[in-house]
Amino acid sequence: MPASTQPQREGRRARRLLAAAAGLATVGALTAALPAAAGESHHGKGGKHQDERSRYQDVQLLSFNDLHGNLEPPSGSSGRVTETQADGTTKTVDAGGVEYLATHLRQARKGNAYSITAAGGDMVGASPLISGLFHDEPTIEALNKLDLDVTSVGNHEFDEGAKELARLQKGGCHPTDGCYVEGKKFQGADFPYLAANVLDEKSGKPVLAPYWVWKKNGVKVGFIGVTLENTPGVVSAEGVKGLKFKDEVETIDKYAKVLQKQGVKSIVALIHEGGAPASSSYNYDCDAPGAGDGISGPIVDIAENVSPMVDALVTGHTHNAYVCTIDDPAGKPRMVTSAASFGRLYTDTTLTYDRRTGDIARTAVKSANHVVTRDVPKAPDMTSLIGKWNALAAPIGNRAVGHISGDIGTAGTESPLGDLIADAQLAYGKELDPETDLAFMNPGGIRTGLTYAASGSEGDGVVTYAEGFAVQPFANTVNLKDITGEQLIKVLQEQVSGANAASPKVLQISSGLTYTLDLTKSGAERVVADSVRLNGAAIDPSATYRVAMNSFLAGGGDGFTTLGQGTNELVGEDDLAALTDYLTANSSAADPIEPPAADRITVVR
Structure with missing residues (x-):
């Protein structure tokens, strides 16, 4: 896509x-x-x-x-x-x-x-x-x-x-x-x-x-x-x-x-x-x-x-x-x-x-x-170039930042890695403001999955800084904004309508937020408004919700103009740091993170 x-x-x-x-x-x-x-x-x-x-x-x-x-x-x-x-x-x-x-x-x-x-x-x-x-x-x-x-x-x-x-x-x-x-x-x-x-x-x-x-x-x-x-x-x-x-x-x-x-x-x-x-x-x-x-x-x-x-x-x-x-x-x-x-x-x-x-x-x-098969000889000049830059990057890239029990991929309308990143941004948002309610992550900002098999000498299940960087290389910040419940529903509808009608962009959502996406319908109606729940409670259109998101979404990127209209913005630090800090805090070799179930969005086809 x-x-x-x-x-x-x-x-x-x-x-x-x-x-x-x-x-x-x-x-x-x-x-x-x-x-x-x-x-x-x-x-x-x-x-x-x-x-x-x-x-x-x-x-x-x-x-x-x-x-x-x-x-x-x-x-x-x-x-x-x-x-x-x-x-x-x-x-x-x-x-x-x-x-x-x-x-x-x-x-x-x-x-x-x-x-x-x-x-x-x-x-x-x-x-x-x-x-x-x-x-x-x-x-x-x-x-x-x-x-x-x-x-x-x-x-x-x-x-x-x-x-x-x-x-x-x-x-x-x-x-x-x-x-x-x-x-x-x-x-x-x-x-x-x-x-x-x-x-x-x-x-x-x-x-x-x-x-x-x-x-x-x-x-x-x-x-x-x-x-x-x-x-x-x-x-x-x-x-x-x-x-x-x-x-x-x-x-x-x-x-x-x-x-x-x-x-x-x-x-x-x-x-x-x-x-x-x-x-x-x-x-x-x-x-x-x-x-x-x-x-x-x-x-x-x-x-x-x-x-x-x-x-x-x-x-x-x-x-x-x-x-x-x-x-x-x-x-x-x-x-x-x-x-x-x-x-x-x-x-x-x-x-x-x-x-x-x-x-x-x-x-x-x-x-x-x-x-471009890999059964041909490697070009020596490219091997030398890669070696030069890897030597400069290695002290940073090889640092272990977390552990996983299996591949955490990007496939699906809602992906396991999308859930993980959204949870990481919610956790970071709560550090900035304990009143933070939920987090959104745009799927195109997730560049690759996390693989269990070792890519180097770090060992299976170890996530390195370089692997995290490959997932989120854009150097966005994690920002907080206030939006109303009415706006929150509209944001979800913007995934499948307006600029995204022909090619939906389904946001990855943090734990606690659930809703039904009915793909048998058309336009904004594909988001079943009365199905949207936060921690089991229906969304109150007049209430204010504190939302964590990356700076790209906070600027209204990917057609999410309503997020751009959010108020009371607080600009946080690097989104990659939010992910790596979350991995470090919530995993170890003895207790690795399991791939999330990706069951927050109910998709009807």
Whole structure:
């Protein structure tokens, strides 16, 4: 599901650092529906190098999206992909890790003299400790080594604001934390970040370059980068302060015309917005006969309306995998791809460039998602990079903060880990104000589960600070607000109505709060108002309730405008500290925390 987002406030990781220091195989190739044009039979399979004198030149486009600083192989379900077998059954494959991604990309480029590597945003933000603790400098260094040519910004690129994004692009040591390696200045990204639809409110100009052109031996391919227009709805007000986010289609069309005037007729849009395929298998063929509506979601409307001048769309944000064709406004099939997330997949697309017209021969475009399997040699330069940053992070990351008796996951409308985090925030809220009644946690702010099996030498069942950081990496605060009982019911209704009607965001709730969610109904009626109870008592519409929540929700994020209207706000400390302190106080090796039952919301389907 799309990951809702939250900001990382500038400098908060520094305080966190000080506080902690103190205490498969390639399958699913898809070809556009029309037959190959005359004269294309000489093309090498998979984008192999062509004779320079030929009219048509295959250009390899390798792409990925939503890396989120996952340098090491992601764990649990975050480190697996689903693959459909020839007999229709499915299996899961372990995937991801930049040591393996680098090897796969380097192998894929062999024999392809014309090869471009591009990304669809969210390269950084919501990152594991090894990257997030250092404001994602390690990830930028890794992307440089991956020979990334260009990427769009995503919403997470604004977690720490436009100034921090500019530093990641241009280089320089962090304004608060300074340089992490003595005598070594951070060099910034070797590739351009594109932000065509992100404008400075004062100047009205893009905060970063809107487009970029790749050139080789007369072949020119232009790239336009945009993020979702609704970025302010999924990033804190502080993260997008002073910025305007424009419509994706209008922006892409505008710069497609600019590129055309410059003689660049082959154009790829990098769009940090996505869709939902009908199958969770990465090799699902959404163009197969009988597949029906193979993909749904915001990207469909964008793809159907972006100018035919654009030849392919590399997308992201929803963390789903798909390789589909969607007709452009002229009714011509156009490739739309996404490579899931966390470096588990990459997409290999062949763009057949017509030297006579300077455009892409769309009838010959081919694309497939490939698994970043872990059965290939690790790239030594990435191993060295990970080792360097792990050595800096280890004193903090390896610290034990609690014990669990089994996996505490994130699956379900109400998840065991969601309950645990909400309980932790309620406990912290009561420390700030004993009158605190309940806590809310947004599901998109929970980035991964807690696994029982040891990821290092800490031992099974031990939760380390690094594992906690991976769960809540946004550096929000835990805030308290007063809301009325009437507002409390409205907050619950906002989960399934208004901005969240099409894609519900069900809040995770603390112990004592219960209600029924009837999914057979529609809109706000899906929350059965008279079923809402706090410690067994019906909610009094006129009473005042003290509610703990993270600062993202307190600002009305994720469509919860009513929480933004709460009063008597008290700003607390770091939300990760609330979780780790709760784990420490309520567990031990002899008495670990058991996975919560996730039985506070009764779901009717």
